[in-house]
Amino acid sequence: MSELPPDTSCGFVALVGAPNAGKSTLMNSLVGTKVSIVTHKAQTTRAQIRGVVTEGDGQVIFIDTPGIFAPRRRLDRAMVHAAWTGAGDADLVAFIVDAERGLTAEVESLLEGLLAVRHPKMLVLNKVDAVKRETLLELSQKLNEHQRFEATFMISALRGDGVADFLSWCMEHLPPGPWHFPEDHLTDLTLALTAAEVTREKLFLRIHDEIPYNATVETERFQEQKDGSYRIDQVVYVSRDSHKKIVIGDKGQTLKAIGAEARRELMEIFETKVHLFIFVKVRERWGDDPERYREMGLEYPQGKK
Numbered sequence: 001m002s003e004l005p006p007d008t009s010c011g012f013v014a015l016v017g018a019p020n021a022g023k024s025t026l027m028n029s030l031v032g033t034k035v036s037i038v039t040h041k042a043q044t045t046r047a048q049i050r051g052v053v054t055e056g057d058g059q060v061i062f063i064d065t066p067g068i069f070a071p072r073r074r075l076d077r078a079m080v081h082a083a084w085t086g087a088g089d090a091d092l093v094a095f096i097v098d099a100e101r102g103l104t105a106e107v108e109s110l111l112e113g114l115l116a117v118r119h120p121k122m123l124v125l126n127k128v129d130a131v132k133r134e135t136l137l138e139l140s141q142k143l144n145e146h147q148r149f150e151a152t153f154m155i156s157a158l159r160g161d162g163v164a165d166f167l168s169w170c171m172e173h174l175p176p177g178p179w180h181f182p183e184d185h186l187t188d189l190t191l192a193l194t195a196a197e198v199t200r201e202k203l204f205l206r207i208h209d210e211i212p213y214n215a216t217v218e219t220e221r222f223q224e225q226k227d228g229s230y231r232i233d234q235v236v237y238v239s240r241d242s243h244k245k246i247v248i249g250d251k252g253q254t255l256k257a258i259g260a261e262a263r264r265e266l267m268e269i270f271e272t273k274v275h276l277f278i279f280v281k282v283r284e285r286w287g288d289d290p291e292r293y294r295e296m297g298l299e300y301p302q303g304k305k
């Protein structure tokens with residue numbers, strides 16, 4: 001008995017780009033909900049977070065890779081590794097460029113790396129709301145002269161302009177196959193990780209430049225209560241005592257505000273009451289501790305130091 005070809009299609013699309021290009025914003029706009037956190041600080045996205053869009057017969061699974069940059073510490077290298085691995089595993093690769101910044105040295109080095117990616121590539125010029133048309137066309141021409149992109153999109157992830165066209169193109173170029181996720185599935189992030197990401201976003205939005213981006217949030221306990229509410233216990237790990245003081249703030253005011261903002265948003269996301277408890281702990285040199293990034297879903301490339 002021969003099997004009928006499936007009439008559904010399904011594929012992975014990696015969003016690759018320099019830090020702050022707008023990958024997380026695009027992902028959120030595509031999925032229509034907040035699956036990946038967005039802040040002004042670079043390197044916010046650590047692991048490969050997936051957003052799933054199902055429309056008609058097609059299902060696209062977007063991989064929001066960490067921004068690729070020149071790595072220094074082991075953690076940084078693991079992040080860059082995760083990003084390129086994401087690109088290598090995907091069916092289609094979307095190269096997101098911050099059109100406002102244009103052809104930076106970072107973008108140039110990424111272009112070199114992209115040459116080795118064999119999957120069909122798309123060029124996505126983002127932040128068109130902040131750039132003149134001539135500048136955009138010039139940038140598009142230069143990038144397309146450098147290598148072959150199957151298609152070029154000019155979008156504003158923030159306003160949503162051009163995002164639907166980009167999504168349609170992805171849908172039309174998916175390989176045939178069964179869906180990986182149920183139709184109503186938006187992200188495969190666990191609830192605990194989602195909760196940690198939300199708190200981390202609030203932390204960075206509030207503290208801006210006072211602590212380095214390497215502060216991390218872990219959900220230690222995530223429990224559904226009898227009444228359907230969630231009890232969430234989290235720890236903010238920082239690398240220095242002085243950072244702990246900043247996160248806690250005078251009379252605990254800063255931490256209280258971060259907690260209140262995170263709780264409000266988590267209640268919206270989970271559509272239930274949330275009891276959130278946040279502690280701050282110092283863990284020195286956590287950026288060099290392999291256990292930490294394993295927990296974040298990052299793998300460190302074997303054999304590299």
Ligand SMILES: Nc1nc2c(ncn2[C@@H]2O[C@H](COP(=O)(O)OP(=O)(O)OP(=O)(O)O)[C@@H](O)[C@H]2O)c(=O)[nH]1
Pocket residue numbers: 017018019020021022023024025026037038039040041042043044045065066067068126127128129130155156157158159
């Ligand atoms: N003007 C404008 N700003 C945008 C647009 N898209 C994203 N941004 C802003 O650019 C900044 C970075 O956006 P993110 O989505 O966090 O960027 P990212 O590429 O995911 O960053 P990493 O997680 O560091 O890799 C944020 O301040 C966004 O609000 C856009 O279309 N227009």
